[in-house]
Amino acid sequence: MTGDGIAGPGRPESRADRGYAGVRAAVVGTGLIGGSVLLRLRDAGLDVTGWDPDPATREHARGQGVTVPETVEEAVAGRDVVFLCGPLPTLPATLPLVAGASPPGCVLTDVGSTKAEVAAAAARHGLLDRFVPGHPMAGAESAGLTAAAPTLLDGAAWVLCPAPGPATGPFRWLTGLLLEVFRARVVPMAADAHDTAAALASHVPHLLAGALAGAVRRAALRDAVLALAAGSFRDGTRVAGTPAARTANMLLGNSERVLRELAGVTAYLDELTDALRSGDAERLTALHAEAGTARELLSGRAYATRVRDFPAGGDHTEEVAWLRELGAAGGHLGGCHVRAGRVAYTAHVPDPSGPHRRGLD
8 A cells, every 4th residue: 555654744653554544634625626636535435525615516515425514614624634726826825724724733735736836825824844735737628516527637647846844744645645546646846846847738738729729719711710620729729628717827827937938939939930931841840850759758758667765754855855856857756655764755767768867866
């Protein structure tokens, strides 16, 4: 069991041999992602409560067999872990509210698409000992609890942001929970590194999808274009169907990095445009071939497995530095165990023959 030997804050080692079976969880905000977290925890047999500011959503959750109190304070009381899943702009204010209403040993995490702002809020409120910023890289163009599914996050890359000091213990415990319950690929990253990578992996694609779909909406032959649209158009514009307010919150929450990465995309597009305008078939082919190599790595990337251990005590600086380097190099965690005063991680890293392997041993 992935969680063997991992004890969360306030959870005695004597309970750790039961893994995560006795965990009491809460989910605050039950939209698409929060609702999917809620339903998965329910299906895994955990004691889970939910809460949402919308009364109709709370009632719908009750219809799904979930305990949903009327107040957020009731929902998080006595919990071991709370997932903050409300809209991105609400998280900095929700965090201290939930922290004050939950037990001191309760692990707090979120699922927001940017990490630097909420991490800074945790620091301001003195919550770095129990808050682990998180972001599951999954979703859909639909929204709300009615669109949620317990399988939505299965196997997803789930970013967690470890920090040295007291928060390292909650990071280890939460890693084990995500591996066991969601079968996630836990990607440890620094908050600012996550926001930079997510800008190009997720946020810029929303801009590009919106631009393409918006241009078609304004085109003189709009209906003819839509009649001819096939896989390339559907794939390229899928996220343009995401609720507009959610997309705007995500982009505004990471605007500086999004604009920086968008400049790189624009520069590449300019190269393609120049090659097309000049009729340079060789250059046009070379640019598309270069782009194709990145696309192939989405499904064809090979990984090697490594095990690394560290002292369970201390300030964890070396451990956290290794974890962050692992995530920045494209790797992820497949195991985390604490035994006999040591923490051992099972890491999956890009193939050793590739350019990203150096420095992880």
